[in-house]
Every structure is written in structure tokens, then in C-alpha cells.
């Protein structure tokens with residue numbers, strides 16, 4: 001097995017690691033790599049340090065991306081964990097199927113989607129990614145072992161959203177869902193403020209719904225933005241192939257300064273007339289809008305950025321409004337704020353979702369962000385919510401037990417599967433997830 005020593009980072013680029021990376025193509029090479037320790041990682045689309053192992057080894061799974069089996073009658077697919085969700089969508093959509101749950105980037109791998117039990121714009125109805133996993137094959141010292149909810153319920157639950165700590169996922173068997181065609185009918189409605197946004201999300205009957213918020217707007221305009229509600233519709237043409245526009249260099253810091261952010265938000269908000277706007281869009285354009293600009297994380301400059309994503313229980317919308325107000329007053333929010341309604345669906349001990357509302361906001365990495373983040377973290381804790389570990393780089397270990405009440409049960413399963421914590425990552429160490 002060939003190892004390469006490299007610097008690498010999560011999507012936010014604010015936290016970095018230096019270490020040995022293997023990229024196995026076959027099970028034999030994966031076994032060899034695992035013998036040297038280190039976690040399996042995917043495409044590093046997590047924002048913080050969950051795919052990092054500074055000073056140690058990491059096994060990048062992206063070359064193990066083969067389709068192993070597909071039954072077009074039942075929609076059950078078996079695929080290696082390094083396959084990306086976007087590649088699956090492209091392959092399956094013309095055959096009338098798609099993954100039941102997809103995050104906002106098609107570049108996340110199946111292994112990464114399982115290890116963070118990701119959610120999509122249909123979480124309120126479809127639940128989380130792990131709820132559509134029929135079985136995973138974990139690599140063990142004795143070779144590959146299939147783990148399903150029937151064969152090993154506790155290990156399965158610890159693996160869904162389990163941050164790779166129960167073993168490298170080699171492959172997964174997924175239940176897909178049918179689709180009528182390759183198009184989405186999208187209704188966009190302008191929302192004047194936070195309360196209208198929450199009321200519209202509560203009233204929405206759409207299968208897919210996502211809110212884009214201007215996180216810089218304050219007072220009467222706090223929470224203004226655009227609600228997108230979408231339905232899958234017929235249409236055989238997938239739409240024109242998207243040419244991914246690259247960001248060729250790290251942007252100067254001034255690009256995301258506050259005035260520029262405000263202009264962006266004004267432009268974004270003005271596109272939708274008062275009566276709303278209907279559009280037909282291609283699947284990838286709706287599900288993965290930001291993938292159109294490749295390496296857009298470089299827009300934040302060399303210092304990178306953080307994402308704060310929290311979820312609060314459904315009866316705590318007022319507390320979420322307070323959180324948004326803290327962000328707006330903090331003066332460092334970016335244009336990329338997302339608000340969604342979540343259902344109760346979650347598949348693992350450390351799964352992020354809970355029934356309520358989730359808010360995600362990007363912030364360029366600046367000296368004052370940790371203080372702001374700590375204030376937001378306190379507000380989330382006080383409201384009985386939690387922070388999403390797939391995005392986190394700044395949370396405190398003391399918050400974890402309250403945010404993730406099943407932490408002890410998960411810890412016990414991870415310790416059984418990996419007693420020497422050879423799979424630990426920087427995130428796991430920073431948040432003391434494997435130990436007290």
C-alpha cells in the first residue's frame with residue numbers, strides 16, 4: 001500500500017491536518033492500510049475536523065466507489081462506500097430511482113453520509129440517510145462483516161452517524177426511492193421576516209422544502225429570505241449538463257466583508273416577485289446548488305471559514321429567533337444561511353436531527369468567531385438543541401452529553417469495536433467523544 005504525506009483540511013479549511021494518507025482501490029489494500037491504524041475518510045466535505053487525523057494516518061475511500069449490485073425491481077442497491085451521492089443520482093435517475101436522502105452536496109460519499117447520518121431537504125418526511133440503509137459491511141480484523149439492524153442492532157445504531165468510530169465502512173446496501181422523471185417543480189416565495197418563515201415552513205405540504213435566509217438582516221427584517229418548495233415531476237431530459245465553474249484562487253478577505261454580503265443578500269432577495277416564482281429545475285441543480293461553483297470554499301480566503309449549524313425543538317422557534325438575532329448582531333455572517341423544518345427521524349446514537357428547526361450559517365474564520373460561537377452554543381444548550389458535528393470546529397466537550405443524550409451507549413459500542421481508539425479523529429479527541 002502506498003502512503004502519501006500531505007496537508008489536508010475539511011471543507012471550511014480553518015482546521016488542517018498533516019499526515020499520511022492511503023487511497024486503496026481494493027479490499028486487500030484497504031486491509032493493509034487499516035493495519036497501520038487511522039480512520040476511513042470520504043471526500044472531506046465535512047466542514048471541521050471530523051475527517052482529520054493530524055500527525056497520524058487516514059484512509060481515503062474515494063477510489064473504492066464500485067457499484068456491486070442493483071435490483072431495478074426493488075430499488076435495492078449495493079455500493080462501495082467511496083461512491084459519491086451525486087454519481088449515484090446521475091446513474092440512477094434515468095432508471096427512475098434516486099437515493100432516498102441526499103445532503104446539499106453531491107460530492108459527499110456514501111460512507112460519509114452514513115458516518116454523519118446526513119439529512120436532506122425532505123427530512124421532515126423521509127427522515128435521515130441511515131434510515132434507508134439496509135446493511136453496511138464493516139472491515140474488521142477478521143475481514144469484511146455485514147451489519148444490519150437485525151443481525152447487530154446496537155452496532156448498527158452506533159455506526160449510523162457514528163463518525164467512522166465503529167470501523168471502516170466498505171460498502172452499503174441502500175433502499176432507493178422511485179422518481180417520476182428527472183425534473184423538479186420549484187415554487188419560490190419571498191419571506192419578509194422570521195415569523196412568516198416559520199409559519200410558512202409549518203404550513204408547507206411540499207415533499208422538499210428549504211429556506212434561504214439573509215443572516216445579516218436585523219430588527220423588522222430579521223429572518224427575511226426565500227422559501228423553496230419542490231415536487232418531483234415527470235421529464236425525461238435531465239437538463240443541460242452543468243459546467244462546474246472553478247474559483248481559481250483564494251479570494252482576498254475583502255470579498256466577504258460585510259458590505260459585500262449585504263449586497264449579495266439584497267440581490268438574492270430581489271429575484272422573487274411578491275406573488276412568488278415557479279421554475280422547473282434539474283435534479284442536481286435543486287439538490288446540490290452550490291456544487292455549480294467548484295472549490296467555492298476558496299471564496300473565504302486562506303484563513304477559511306466555519307459553519308454553525310444547530311437544531312432546536314419545534315416548540316423553541318422563539319429561541320431560534322434569538323440565535324439568529326445574535327448572529328445578525330455579531331456582524332460576521334455570510335450570505336449562506338439555511339433554515340429547514342426537521343422531522344423526528346434519526347438512525348443512530350449520535351445522529352443530529354430532532355423534530356424542530358435547523359439553522360446553518362457560514363462565518364469567515366476571524367478572531368471574534370470563537371466568542372460568538374460560544375455564545376450561540378450556550379443559547380442552543382439552553383433551548384435543548386444540539387450542534388451538528390459534521391459542521392463543527394469550535395464546540396466545547398462539556399456540551400456533548402447534554403446535546404447527545406445517547407453518547408454513553410455509543411461510546412460503549414465504539415469501545416467494543418475499536419478498543420484502542422485507533423480510528424479516533426481530531427474531532428473525536430477535541431470533543432472527548434471516546435473518553436470522559
Ligand SMILES: Cc1cc2nc3c(=O)[nH]c(=O)nc-3n(C[C@H](O)[C@H](O)[C@H](O)COP(=O)(O)OP(=O)(O)OC[C@H]3O[C@@H](n4cnc5c(N)ncnc54)[C@H](O)[C@@H]3O)c2cc1C
Nearest residue numbers: 042043044045046103104108109111112115118119164169
Ligand atoms: C455544500 C455542502 C452542503 C452540505 N449539505 C448538507 C446537508 O444538507 N445535510 C447534511 O446532513 N450534511 C450536509 N453537508 C455535510 C456533508 O454531507 C457531510 O459532512 C458528509 O459526511 C460529507 O461526506 P464525506 O464523504 O465528504 O465525508 P468526510 O467529510 O470525509 O468524513 C466525514 C466522517 O465520515 C467518516 N467516514 C467517511 N467515510 C467513511 C467510511 N467509508 N467508513 C467509515 N467512516 C467514514 C469520517 O471518518 C468522518 O468522521 C454539506 C456539506 C457541504 C460541503
